[in-house]
Amino acid sequence: MPAEPAFTTQPQPAAERANDGSVTFDFTDRVVVVTGASGGIGSAVTDMFAAAGADVVVHGRKADVLAERVAAVTDAGRSAVAVTGNIREPETAEEIVRVAHERFGRIDILINNAGGNFGARLEDLSVNAWNATVGSNLSGAFHLANACLPFFRAVGGGSIVNVGSASAGYAHPLRGAYAASKAGLASLTRTMAWEWAQDNIRVNCVEPGAVMTPASRFALQESTAVSVTRFVAMGRIGRPEDIARVCLFLCSNGASYLTGETIRVAGGPHTSTPADVDLVRNPAG
DSSP states (O other), rough: OOOOEEEEEEEEGGGGGGOOOOOOOOOHTOEOOOOTTSSSSHHHHHHHHHTTTTEEEEEEEEEHHHHHHHHHHHHHHOOOOEEETTTTTHHHHHHHHHHHHHHHHHHOOEEOOOOOOOBBBBOOOOOOHHHHHHHHIIHHHHHHHHHHHHHHHTOOEEEEEEEEEGGGSSSOOBBBHHHHHHHHHHHHHHHHHHHHHHTTEEEEEEEEOOBBBTSHHHHHHHHHHHHTTTTTTTTOOOOOOHHHHHHHTSSGGGGGOOSEEEEEEEOOOSSSSSSHHHHHHHHOO
16 A cells, blocks of 8 residues: 655744744655646646646646646646546546556546536526536536546555535525535535545545636626625635645645545635624724
8 A cells, every 4th residue: 555645844934934834745656636627726736736746637628728737747847647528428537547547557636626607596597507517516526536446446545635615505596506516525525435435545525615716706806806805704715725735635644534524615614694794894883
C-alpha cells in the first residue's frame, strides 16, 4: 500500500504570516483526476496539486482552457493530460480512466468538481434542464467514481473529494435542481465512504459557498457580490484557492481518519434571518 501524501505545517517569517504557520502538501508522483478543470475552482485545484508534486488528468468541455491547464502543470515540473467530454455520459468517465491509465498507469485521487446550473423557478424548469443539472452534478460523479474504483484498489487505496455546494442545506430559489442534486451528492458521499472504506478509499465532500470565479454572477455583477457579502461572516466572497486548499487537505494524511464527511467552506454559517445581519453589523442602528 502506498504511503500517505504528506501534510505538514511550517512557520513563516513574521512579515509573511497572518496568524500561524503555512500549510504545505506533498503529493509527489501521485496521479490526480480533476473534472471541471476548465472552471475557476477546478483550475485552482489542478494548479495546487501540480505545485505539490502530482501529475494531473484534467477534464472539461473547453479544450483551449484545458490546454492552458496542461501548460501550467508542465511549467510546474509535472505532467498532465486533458480529456474533453460531457461528464453526464458514462462514456466520458470510461475515457478519463482509460487515458489516465494509459498515460500514468495509476489513479490515486479523484476530485469530482464538474457541475452545471440552470436559473429558473421549478415550474419553469424543463425536463431537459432538470436532467442536465442532475446528470452534471450527481450522475457524473457517480459514473466516474465507479470507473476509478478498480484503479484505486490496484494501488491499495485512494481518496475522492466530491465538490458540492452550501446550497444543499437550504432552500435555493431559482436554483432548485442544482441544490437538490448537490444534496444528493452529499448523501452519495456518505454511502461511498461506507461501502469503500474496507478498500482504504476515503470519500469526502466539500461544499463551497459563494465563490468568485470568472464565470460567476459575483464577477459579472458587482452589486450581487456586495449584496451576498453582507451575509458572509468573514465579510468577503470566497476564492477558488480557498476551496482547493481544503481539497488538498482531505486527500492528505492530515485527513487520514476522515471519510464520509461534508465540510462547508462558506466563510461562516448562515444566519437565521437577514435582520440578524443588520443587528450584528450595526448594533447601534
